[in-house]
Amino acid sequence: MFLARVVGTVWSTVKWESLEGLKLLLVRPYHLDELSGGLAAGTLHDGVVVADILGAGVGEDVVVAYGHSARVGIEPELKPGVPPSRPIDAAVVAIVDRFRVETTSGEAS
Protein backbone atom coordinates (compact mmCIF):
# COMPACT_ATOMS: atom_id res chain seq x y z
CA MET A 1 0.00 0.00 0.00
CA PHE A 2 1.11 3.58 -0.33
CA LEU A 3 0.21 7.06 0.87
CA ALA A 4 -0.93 9.49 -1.84
CA ARG A 5 -2.58 12.85 -2.42
CA VAL A 6 -5.73 12.92 -4.58
CA VAL A 7 -5.05 15.39 -7.40
CA GLY A 8 -7.95 14.79 -9.78
CA THR A 9 -10.66 12.57 -11.17
CA VAL A 10 -10.71 10.37 -14.28
CA TRP A 11 -13.79 9.54 -16.30
CA SER A 12 -14.43 7.55 -19.47
CA THR A 13 -17.41 6.55 -21.57
CA VAL A 14 -15.97 3.43 -23.20
CA LYS A 15 -15.14 0.85 -20.54
CA TRP A 16 -15.84 -2.67 -19.30
CA GLU A 17 -19.49 -2.99 -18.32
CA SER A 18 -18.53 -4.07 -14.80
CA LEU A 19 -16.76 -0.74 -14.25
CA GLU A 20 -19.98 1.21 -14.78
CA GLY A 21 -20.53 3.54 -11.85
CA LEU A 22 -17.09 3.02 -10.32
CA LYS A 23 -15.36 6.32 -9.49
CA LEU A 24 -11.76 6.70 -10.62
CA LEU A 25 -9.28 9.13 -9.05
CA LEU A 26 -5.86 10.36 -10.08
CA VAL A 27 -3.43 10.27 -7.14
CA ARG A 28 0.24 11.12 -6.65
CA PRO A 29 2.19 8.89 -4.22
CA TYR A 30 4.24 10.69 -1.58
CA HIS A 31 8.01 10.58 -1.91
CA LEU A 32 10.17 10.45 1.23
CA ASP A 33 11.46 13.98 0.57
CA GLU A 34 7.87 15.27 0.52
CA LEU A 35 7.10 13.68 3.88
CA SER A 36 10.14 15.32 5.48
CA GLY A 37 8.67 18.71 4.65
CA GLY A 38 11.08 20.00 2.09
CA LEU A 39 8.94 19.73 -1.03
CA ALA A 40 5.37 20.13 -2.22
CA ALA A 41 3.28 16.97 -1.94
CA GLY A 42 2.91 14.56 -4.82
CA THR A 43 5.31 15.84 -7.45
CA LEU A 44 8.17 13.34 -7.55
CA HIS A 45 6.32 10.12 -8.40
CA ASP A 46 4.18 9.37 -11.46
CA GLY A 47 0.42 9.60 -11.03
CA VAL A 48 -1.65 6.46 -10.42
CA VAL A 49 -5.30 5.91 -11.39
CA VAL A 50 -7.20 4.26 -8.54
CA ALA A 51 -10.79 3.14 -7.94
CA ASP A 52 -12.64 4.67 -4.99
CA ILE A 53 -15.83 3.72 -3.17
CA LEU A 54 -15.08 5.58 0.07
CA GLY A 55 -15.75 9.04 -1.36
CA ALA A 56 -12.31 10.64 -1.30
CA GLY A 57 -12.04 14.14 -2.80
CA VAL A 58 -9.37 16.19 -4.50
CA GLY A 59 -6.85 17.50 -1.96
CA GLU A 60 -7.32 14.64 0.51
CA ASP A 61 -4.68 12.08 1.40
CA VAL A 62 -5.50 8.40 0.93
CA VAL A 63 -4.01 4.94 1.42
CA VAL A 64 -4.05 2.91 -1.80
CA ALA A 65 -3.79 -0.88 -2.10
CA TYR A 66 -2.77 -2.84 -5.17
CA GLY A 67 -3.84 -6.12 -6.69
CA HIS A 68 -6.17 -8.59 -5.00
CA SER A 69 -6.55 -6.30 -1.98
CA ALA A 70 -7.74 -3.50 -4.26
CA ARG A 71 -10.29 -5.75 -5.97
CA VAL A 72 -11.60 -6.94 -2.60
CA GLY A 73 -11.66 -3.37 -1.31
CA ILE A 74 -14.18 -2.19 -3.90
CA GLU A 75 -16.57 -5.09 -3.14
CA PRO A 76 -17.88 -4.45 0.40
CA GLU A 77 -20.63 -7.05 -0.03
CA LEU A 78 -18.39 -9.82 -1.37
CA LYS A 79 -19.37 -13.21 0.02
CA PRO A 80 -16.71 -15.54 1.49
CA GLY A 81 -15.24 -17.82 -1.15
CA VAL A 82 -16.35 -15.67 -4.07
CA PRO A 83 -13.38 -14.12 -5.90
CA PRO A 84 -13.63 -10.45 -6.88
CA SER A 85 -13.89 -10.01 -10.63
CA ARG A 86 -13.93 -6.33 -11.57
CA PRO A 87 -10.84 -5.43 -13.65
CA ILE A 88 -9.00 -2.89 -11.48
CA ASP A 89 -5.61 -3.18 -9.77
CA ALA A 90 -5.47 -0.16 -7.43
CA ALA A 91 -8.07 1.19 -5.00
CA VAL A 92 -8.46 3.58 -2.08
CA VAL A 93 -8.72 1.53 1.13
CA ALA A 94 -8.58 4.42 3.65
CA ILE A 95 -9.05 8.17 3.70
CA VAL A 96 -6.30 9.65 5.86
CA ASP A 97 -7.29 11.77 8.87
CA ARG A 98 -3.69 12.50 9.72
CA PHE A 99 -0.23 11.01 9.52
CA ARG A 100 2.87 11.54 11.61
CA VAL A 101 6.46 11.21 10.47
CA GLU A 102 8.80 10.75 13.43
CA THR A 103 12.06 10.17 11.65
CA THR A 104 13.22 10.35 8.08
CA SER A 105 16.83 9.45 8.70
CA GLY A 106 17.26 6.79 6.14
CA GLU A 107 20.34 4.85 6.94
CA ALA A 108 20.99 1.38 8.19
CA SER A 109 24.37 -0.13 8.68
Next chain:
Amino acid sequence: MMLGRVIGEVWGSQRSRQLGPQKMLLIAALGPPDGDGRRRCTGRVVVALDDIGARAGELVTVAWGSGARSVFQAPENRDVLADAAVARIVDGTSAGRE
Protein backbone atom coordinates in the same frame (compact mmCIF):
# COMPACT_ATOMS: atom_id res chain seq x y z
CA MET B 1 9.99 -8.93 0.69
CA MET B 2 11.31 -5.44 1.22
CA LEU B 3 13.70 -4.09 3.84
CA GLY B 4 12.67 -0.73 5.27
CA ARG B 5 12.74 1.60 8.21
CA VAL B 6 9.58 2.61 10.09
CA ILE B 7 9.28 6.40 9.86
CA GLY B 8 5.77 7.08 11.13
CA GLU B 9 2.11 6.14 11.23
CA VAL B 10 -1.08 6.89 9.27
CA TRP B 11 -4.57 7.21 10.76
CA GLY B 12 -7.78 6.98 8.76
CA SER B 13 -11.22 6.50 10.29
CA GLN B 14 -12.91 6.08 6.90
CA ARG B 15 -11.53 2.79 5.70
CA SER B 16 -12.53 -0.31 3.81
CA ARG B 17 -14.56 -2.66 5.95
CA GLN B 18 -12.09 -5.48 5.33
CA LEU B 19 -8.96 -3.47 6.15
CA GLY B 20 -8.87 -4.61 9.77
CA PRO B 21 -7.91 -2.79 12.97
CA GLN B 22 -4.15 -3.08 12.58
CA LYS B 23 -1.90 -0.04 12.67
CA MET B 24 -0.87 1.46 9.35
CA LEU B 25 2.86 2.23 9.42
CA LEU B 26 4.81 4.48 7.07
CA ILE B 27 7.95 2.66 5.98
CA ALA B 28 10.82 4.07 3.93
CA ALA B 29 12.32 1.51 1.54
CA LEU B 30 16.06 0.89 1.87
CA GLY B 31 18.27 0.19 -1.11
CA PRO B 32 21.19 -2.23 -1.45
CA PRO B 33 24.35 -1.55 0.60
CA ASP B 34 26.75 1.00 -0.86
CA GLY B 35 30.55 0.79 -0.76
CA ASP B 36 30.59 1.42 3.00
CA GLY B 37 28.02 -1.28 3.62
CA ARG B 38 25.30 1.25 4.46
CA ARG B 39 21.80 1.08 3.06
CA ARG B 40 20.17 4.36 2.16
CA CYS B 41 16.53 5.24 1.58
CA THR B 42 15.44 5.02 -2.03
CA GLY B 43 12.75 7.69 -1.55
CA ARG B 44 9.92 5.20 -1.93
CA VAL B 45 7.51 5.14 1.00
CA VAL B 46 5.05 2.31 1.60
CA VAL B 47 2.16 1.83 4.02
CA ALA B 48 2.06 -1.59 5.69
CA LEU B 49 -0.23 -3.09 8.31
CA ASP B 50 1.48 -4.00 11.55
CA ASP B 51 0.42 -6.59 14.09
CA ILE B 52 3.76 -7.11 15.85
CA GLY B 53 4.41 -3.67 17.36
CA ALA B 54 7.13 -2.16 15.18
CA ARG B 55 8.06 1.40 16.19
CA ALA B 56 9.52 4.44 14.46
CA GLY B 57 13.19 4.03 13.71
CA GLU B 58 13.13 0.22 13.65
CA LEU B 59 14.20 -1.88 10.69
CA VAL B 60 11.52 -4.22 9.37
CA THR B 61 10.82 -6.53 6.49
CA VAL B 62 7.58 -6.00 4.59
CA ALA B 63 5.73 -8.86 2.87
CA TRP B 64 3.60 -8.19 -0.18
CA GLY B 65 0.39 -9.61 -1.62
CA SER B 66 -0.89 -12.94 -0.34
CA GLY B 67 2.33 -13.12 1.67
CA ALA B 68 1.11 -10.04 3.54
CA ARG B 69 -2.27 -11.58 4.22
CA SER B 70 -0.62 -14.73 5.55
CA VAL B 71 1.17 -12.64 8.20
CA PHE B 72 -2.13 -12.38 10.02
CA GLN B 73 -3.43 -15.36 11.93
CA ALA B 74 -6.13 -17.55 10.38
CA PRO B 75 -9.05 -17.36 10.11
CA GLU B 76 -8.90 -13.58 10.08
CA ASN B 77 -6.29 -13.53 7.34
CA ARG B 78 -8.95 -14.51 4.80
CA ASP B 79 -10.68 -11.23 5.41
CA VAL B 80 -7.78 -8.87 6.00
CA LEU B 81 -7.39 -6.50 3.11
CA ALA B 82 -3.66 -5.87 3.04
CA ASP B 83 -1.17 -5.95 0.21
CA ALA B 84 1.71 -5.07 2.54
CA ALA B 85 2.41 -6.15 6.12
CA VAL B 86 5.30 -5.95 8.55
CA ALA B 87 6.60 -9.51 8.65
CA ARG B 88 9.41 -9.14 11.18
CA ILE B 89 11.48 -6.61 13.05
CA VAL B 90 15.11 -6.82 11.93
CA ASP B 91 17.98 -6.76 14.43
CA GLY B 92 20.72 -6.47 11.84
CA THR B 93 21.78 -7.26 8.29
CA SER B 94 24.99 -8.24 6.62
CA ALA B 95 25.95 -8.25 2.98
CA GLY B 96 29.03 -9.56 1.26
CA ARG B 97 31.48 -7.00 -0.04
CA GLU B 98 32.20 -7.42 -3.72
